Amino acid sequence: MSQHTPPVVKHQAFEALKIPSFPIFVATFVLTMMADNVEHVISYWVAFQKFQSPTLGGFAVISHWLPFLLFSVGVGALNDRFDSRRLIQIGGGLFALVSLGWGYFFVTDTLTIPWAMALLVLHGFAGVFWMTSSQVLLYDIVGVEKLASAVRLNATARYFGVLVGPGVGSLIMSTLGPAKGIFLNAALYLPLLIWLMRAPTPHRNKRLEQSAARRVNGLMDIWQTILTVKKIPTLGVMILLSGAASFFVGNSYQAQMPGFATDLGGISPGLAYSMLLAADAAGALFAGITLEAGFRFTRVTPTAAMGFAMAWAVALGSFATTRNYHLALVCLFAAGFCELSFSSMNQTIVQMKAPDAIRGKVLGLFGMSSAGLRLFSGIFVGLIGSRMGIHWSMLGATVVFFTVVLGLMVLNRAGRVQPANP
Numbered sequence: 001m002s003q004h005t006p007p008v009v010k011h012q013a014f015e016a017l018k019i020p021s022f023p024i025f026v027a028t029f030v031l032t033m034m035a036d037n038v039e040h041v042i043s044y045w046v047a048f049q050k051f052q053s054p055t056l057g058g059f060a061v062i063s064h065w066l067p068f069l070l071f072s073v074g075v076g077a078l079n080d081r082f083d084s085r086r087l088i089q090i091g092g093g094l095f096a097l098v099s100l101g102w103g104y105f106f107v108t109d110t111l112t113i114p115w116a117m118a119l120l121v122l123h124g125f126a127g128v129f130w131m132t133s134s135q136v137l138l139y140d141i142v143g144v145e146k147l148a149s150a151v152r153l154n155a156t157a158r159y160f161g162v163l164v165g166p167g168v169g170s171l172i173m174s175t176l177g178p179a180k181g182i183f184l185n186a187a188l189y190l191p192l193l194i195w196l197m198r199a200p201t202p203h204r205n206k207r208l209e210q211s212a213a214r215r216v217n218g219l220m221d222i223w224q225t226i227l228t229v230k231k232i233p234t235l236g237v238m239i240l241l242s243g244a245a246s247f248f249v250g251n252s253y254q255a256q257m258p259g260f261a262t263d264l265g266g267i268s269p270g271l272a273y274s275m276l277l278a279a280d281a282a283g284a285l286f287a288g289i290t291l292e293a294g295f296r297f298t299r300v301t302p303t304a305a306m307g308f309a310m311a312w313a314v315a316l317g318s319f320a321t322t323r324n325y326h327l328a329l330v331c332l333f334a335a336g337f338c339e340l341s342f343s344s345m346n347q348t349i350v351q352m353k354a355p356d357a358i359r360g361k362v363l364g365l366f367g368m369s370s371a372g373l374r375l376f377s378g379i380f381v382g383l384i385g386s387r388m389g390i391h392w393s394m395l396g397a398t399v400v401f402f403t404v405v406l407g408l409m410v411l412n413r414a415g416r417v418q419p420a421n422p
Contacts, residue, residue, distance in 0.1 A: 014292055016150035021141055021200045028192040029134065030157045032092065035188035037165025038172060039095075039123070042185065043102050046178045047116050056113060060120050062375060067124040068131075069372025073222045075132045076364020080357070084137040084204070085196040091130030092192045098123045099186035106179040131371065135363045139351055140201040148300055148348045149292060155344040156288025159336075163281035222368075225361040234302055235353040235362070237412045238346050241309060241405065243369035245343075248401040250377030253316060254280070256390045263391070264325045272325060279329045283336025291341065300345050302412050306405050308342035313402040320394035343370075 016022050047056060078087055101119050105111035142150040172181040229236045253260075254277065261272035298304040312335055319331035347366070354362035377397070384393040 014149065014153070016142055016146045016153055019142055019146060022150060024195055025138070025141055026153055026157045028195055029154060030161045031188055032130065032192050033158055033161025034165040034168060035185050036095065037162060038169035038185045039099055039182065041166050041169030042173050042178050042182050045173065046106060050111060051113060053113065056116060059117055063120040063124045064127065065372055065375040067128045069368055069375055071128050072132050072368035072372055073225055073361055073364035075128050076360040076367065079133055079136040079360030084133045084140060085199055085201065087129055087133040088137060089193055089196050091126045091133065092189045094122055094126035094129065096186045096189040098126060099182050103179055103182040103186065106182060132364050132367045135367065136360050137201065139359065140204040143203040144352065147351050151348045151351060152288055152292050152344045155340055156285060159281055159284040159288065159340060163285065222365065225358060225365045228355070228358060229362065229365065232353055234349060237302055237408055238305065238349050239366055239369050241306060241408055242346050242366060243373050244401055244404045245309060246370055246373040247376050248397045249316065250374035252377040253394055259390050264323060264328060267325050275329060276332055279332040280336040283333035284340040287337040287340040300348050302349060303409070305342045305345035305349065306409050308338045308345065310402055310405050312338035312342060313398040317395050317398035320391050320398065
């Protein structure tokens, strides 16, 4: 049996949590994700109030995703040579430094657009170091047998952090004010930095033994990793699936949610906006909890992942066309459920099929595809939406994505790929 194809084992609910260090990994991941969103709430609000600059808002999106597109594979390659814990600490340290930087400019009232842009760029680099390296550390902690459970729980934790982060950020800003609030936010990264000093990684040594001799070759790493991925059809299809989802849809519809909320009518746009965002996140949380509790609809296979991806497109397309508020909530709940289902399956298969010798590079390529390509989704839903309306542009993006997934299904069948986790 291949070293990347685990034996058939009976699923136990929340089995990854039984690994002693994994609950701490999840807890620090949630706290860091929450702190990331708290910083966005405070810094974006202050910058908007001070400069009233749509250009700066657009730059914030670009600076967030462009580093993932350009540097994910490079950071992944560093994980193949160095301790992932130290690379995550670099990311966490940069996160804290950025929060402290915002705090300094808030207190001294010396924030300028160039300094704001510099902090936004630094925050983007911090995200690449933290997120990419965390996916490698996840494998180093749990290994192969409990990897599917760990990926689902980690994805659920990410959505939980995204769900509570804005609310916590608003509460902190309203009670402490932006300056004190952003300094408090910098302290939220400390648990991650401290735990990583001695975090156990039982599966790390074997992986590093196979990869330590490999050099970091810059842009050549991307091409060499692509060539390796081409030899493993399942891996290639799953990375293409994540890339297509990010390129055509991504999370661009969330940025347009105020417009959707206003167009629904019959309810306060502010309340509708909050409820629509909550419905999407609640669907994802429900999926993570029910799937991990043992309510399985299908095995983890490429076909199942693509099926949930197409269902995600249908749910978002239906949301884009409805004018009924209650139906819109149902559609977004279904979209959140399907997105977590297909994305967690996708990442599980990538983790299982990635060769240990270049695991960091493969996960970096996956990160470039799943996160970096989100930079372009705004073109389909945002810029085109300004011409033909966000409802039609959103529907068009989901239709194109649905069609691409159909093509990937054909490609997958042609490669006669076996399931990654029977």
